[in-house]
Amino acid sequence: MIKNRVGSRRLVAAAAVLTMTALGLSACGSDDNDASGDGGPVRALLYAQPTTLDPVVGARTAASVWSTMLEPLIDADDDLELVDTGIITSWERTDPTTWTFKVREGIEFTNGEKADAAAVANSILLNRDTDAAILKSYFANVKTVEAPDATTVVVTTEKPQYNLADLLSNVFLVPAKYYEEKGSEGFAAAPVGTGPYVLDEVAAGRSISVKVNPDYWGEEPENEGVEFTWSNEPSQRLALLQSESVDIALDLPQAQAEQAEKAGLKTTTVDTAMKIIAFLESNKAPFDDPQLREAAALAIDREAIAEGIFDGNVIPDGGLLNIKPGSEPAEQVDADPAKAKSLVKGSPEVPITYPAGQYVNIDEVAQAIGGSLEAAGFKVKYNPVDYGTLVKQIVGRQLNGIYFFAGVPNVAVPDFFASGFMKSVSITGNCPDPKMDELVASALEQDDAAAAAPIYEELNTLGVVEKHCYVPLYRMQHTYATQKDVSGMGFNALSAMDFTKVKS
Structure with missing residues (x-):
């Protein structure tokens, strides 16, 4: 159930997932960025600082940030059904233990590596084989992952597994050579993906900003980027929104949501899973x-x-x-x-x-x-x-x-x-x-x-x-609030976000 107290808007489902959970550090509203309406980035205030920007080992606590730069292997629509609009464009269970996936042609990572079937296969294997991989147990049944050509990935499982395609909607594509070279910590410090944004600046303990990827293969974002700050103190998140230091404040408890409404701000509540x-x-x-x-x-x-x-x-x-x-x-x-x-x-x-x-x-x-x-x-x-x-x-x-x-x-x-x-x-x-x-x-x-x-x-x-x-x-029910002139925020029942349509 979605309740928008200011007017109905269709929520745009994101292709990545997160929980706004991580180490709780103090917020850092930017004093010299008074409004995003002047062409600056969308300013999003999270509940907590991301623990890592590595999707292989991350407990999905930072996907709000990394999903702007990285993309899942398979997209999901706003009804949570798999669709063919992402990196993988089709999938078929050719026998009880074999899946064949087709990969979109002509996509590159922002460092120039090819985002082809080999990269897709490697991303799946990283989630299966990395000791600290948060999704490791979900891929224990995967026997082999092969890329016979640039657009085909064949996955075999030890036993039949009906949900393999669903799981790939939660695996994010990473560049094989860069990830191996940098390791988990190095990748987290400077993620490289195929997404609509690229990393712009990291102010340690204060903010993370992304800007538009000029070579993005898909639809161009309707803003210049996103600046993420954080605060696990609800009253501070509300105060930063009321002072127009941020455009969007995520995860507001009911008391703060009611105050936001009284102040003329827009609030939206989503029943989550x-x-x-x-x-x-x-x-x-x-x-x-x-x-x-x-x-x-x-x-x-x-x-x-x-x-x-x-x-x-x-x-x-x-x-x-x-x-x-x-x-x-x-x-x-x-x-x-x-x-x-x-x-x-x-x-x-x-x-x-x-x-x-x-x-x-x-x-x-x-x-x-x-x-x-x-x-x-x-x-x-x-x-x-x-x-x-x-x-x-x-x-x-x-x-x-x-x-x-x-x-x-x-x-x-x-x-x-x-x-x-x-x-x-x-x-x-x-x-x-x-x-x-x-x-x-x-x-x-x-x-x-x-x-x-x-x-x-x-x-x-x-x-x-x-x-x-x-x-x-x-x-949980998730309530977020925005400035009156901000529209287009996407948030679905799986707590997936999409910032690409946000305008102010």
């Missing part, structure tokens, strides 16, 4: 005890969190694999504080790890859940960390207890969460179970998404309702 999820680490005490996992799940009241902390401006959601906004799981766990208390013996200690200031009101959410756990008999220890540290601790299997992590379905298929969170070898790996591994594999081997749907319902019930390894909390 981004979920905040509590993960229980079942490999270590105390949640290696299934009875204590159940107690924790029963103690948490997502309805109370939505109303008490967010004033109803998030959507309680007890399912893990129901991806699209409006969909519901077949079964979920509802709060039962009395039963939770009856299951807890002694005072087991539970660390609650969360990215302080990273997601809207996450500190208050952590305190609320901690209070519920304490009421059930747990002893709670709070462990606030920055987002980059949280990701490293999750991937490094360093956590125990409970931690909060945003689930962002970068493609609109349930496997993105099933493979990402539920397999034994996954991003979180918090609930290893051979049966869940079998179900994830079985779902992927189906002919299409419709055939896989009942298996995903079984998976959701097993992981959320029976094993209590995951406590889905709520889906």
Whole structure:
């Protein structure tokens, strides 16, 4: 659902995905850039500073920035369906384990390398083979990736996989030679892509700006570029917008959105597929005890969190694999504080790890859940960390207890969460179970998404309702505000942005 309180506008779907999450550093409105209407760049204020501009290892926290310079292999439209307007122009599943993709001709990276089938193949392999690749688990089934000619890529899988084309909408094209030469850190410092913009300037800790790519193969942007700044303080984001220091302020909580409206600014709210999820680490005490996992799940009241902390401006959601906004799981766990208390013996200690200031009101959410756990008999220890540290601790299997992590379905298929969170070898790996591994594999081997749907319902019930390894909390609504003369901002349910149509 999209609600535009100033008038209806069609949102333009972007071809990249992000969550506005990263290290929370202070904003830096530019004093000498008073308005973008004078021909300067669009000034976009993000929630947080990007952690990296390398799409291979980045947890999609900075795609708002890198997707202006880099492009996904396959485009998606505003209905989240795959379309032929991007780097890859057609795809065919020629047999259960073979996919053939056709690559657009005549495209080059801004450093002169050819953006051909070999580059596409290399980008897929980077996501499969790089140890730190955030999407590594999604491509574990890929057996071979070959480019028999400049416009053809053939991918074979060990087992059938119905969603391979969907996954390529989340793989960004990078130049093979440049990426190998620079490495992850070097590439992140100076990304090179095929997108509508190129890197202009980086002011460390302050801003990142991009300018129009004069040789872009597609439609030219309707502005001169974008300057990104950031602040994880909502009142500061609103103040910078009100002072006309920025053109667009992303991720405004309800209170600031209401103030923006009263000030005559335009606000737009989008129901997103981004979920905040509590993960229980079942490999270590105390949640290696299934009875204590159940107690924790029963103690948490997502309805109370939505109303008490967010004033109803998030959507309680007890399912893990129901991806699209409006969909519901077949079964979920509802709060039962009395039963939770009856299951807890002694005072087991539970660390609650969360990215302080990273997601809207996450500190208050952590305190609320901690209070519920304490009421059930747990002893709670709070462990606030920055987002980059949280990701490293999750991937490094360093956590125990409970931690909060945003689930962002970068493609609109349930496997993105099933493979990402539920397999034994996954991003979180918090609930290893051979049966869940079998179900994830079985779902992927189906002919299409419709055939896989009942298996995903079984998976959701097993992981959320029976094993209590995951406590889905709520889906976020994203509100952004713009100056009155700014139009054309694109933002969809997968939190994808498109700045190319923005005009002021």
